[in-house]
Amino acid sequence: DAKTTQPTSMDCAEGRAANLPCNHSTISGNEYVYWYRQIHSQGPQYIIHGLKNNETNEMASLIITEDRKSSTLILPHATLRDTAVYYCIVRPAYSGAGSYQLTFGKGTKLSVIP
Amino acid sequence: GAGVSQSPRYKVAKRGQDVALRCDPISGHVSLFWYQQALGQGPEFLTYFQNEAQLDKSGLPSDRFFAERPEGSVSTLKIQRTQQEDSAVYLCASSSIRAGSYGYTFGSGTRLTVV
Numbered sequence: 041d042a043k044t045t046q047p048t049s050m051d052c053a054e055g056r057a058a059n060l061p062c063n064h065s066t067i068s069g070n071e072y073v074y075w076y077r078q079i080h081s082q083g084p085q086y087i088i089h090g091l092k093n094n095e096t097n098e099m100a101s102l103i104i105t106e107d108r109k110s111s112t113l114i115l116p117h118a119t120l121r122d123t124a125v126y127y128c129i130v131r132p133a134y135s136g137a138g139s140y141q142l143t144f145g146k147g148t149k150l151s152v153i154p
Numbered sequence: 155g156a157g158v159s160q161s162p163r164y165k166v167a168k169r170g171q172d173v174a175l176r177c178d179p180i181s182g183h184v185s186l187f188w189y190q191q192a193l194g195q196g197p198e199f200l201t202y203f204q205n206e207a208q209l210d211k212s213g214l215p216s217d218r219f220f221a222e223r224p225e226g227s228v229s230t231l232k233i234q235r236t237q238q239e240d241s242a243v244y245l246c247a248s249s250s251i252r253a254g255s256y257g258y259t260f261g262s263g264t265r266l267t268v269v
Contacts, residue, residue, distance in 0.1 A: 083245050083247070083262050083263050084247075085260070089257065125196075127196060140187070141199045141213075142189075142258070143199070144198070145196055146195065
């Protein structure tokens with residue numbers, strides 16, 4: 041079972057920031073939060089991951105609450121090409137049995153509107 | 155190539171037919187994964203290779219599904235006696251780190267339709 045809860049869908053105006061929430065209230069201390077997205081007819085694409093500190097890269101920012109029970113993926117200036125399903129995934133940090141699996145839920149379908 | 159390549163892109167099989175789906179991972183990637191994605195659902199794990207060794211096949215739905223990676227590079231997912239419920243997109247992913255904490259690179263998948 042997926043260990044995360046995300047809204048089914050969201051809309052965002054082009055050029056505005058898209059803030060995608062994720063609840064992971066049962067996350068363990070050794071689990072990372074990963075975000076992937078899947079554009080129509082393509083495979084999932086890695087976006088960003090974090091453990092407890094906020095992270096930023098060229099694609100997005102990841103804000104993790106202090107208690108680590110929820111996080112928000114921020115796309116600072118959404119474009120039409122950001123229309124996709126966004127998956128929030130928790131995954132163990134250690135390299136042991138089962139740590140390599142990614143357990144996808146249904147994700148959030150983000151529609152960027154012109 | 156620069157990414158994970160999967161072929162064919164689309165496959166239509168008659169029920170009962172055997173199919174073979176190919177994955178070319180990024181050169182040098184140690185880890186390789188197969189996922190199955192039904193329509194409207196997120197991908198689900200099928201199996202994991204580290205080099206040529208199949209370390210986990212717990213996600214394979216039945217003994218009709220078989221995967222191999224004999225030389226630690228190209229992998230083939232074979233489905234025998236296909237059924238309609240096998241219709242899905244089959245995704246392959248590879249990683250340069252052994253089960254590490256970096257993101258995986260996925261291919262665009264093979265869409266299998268069983269008629």
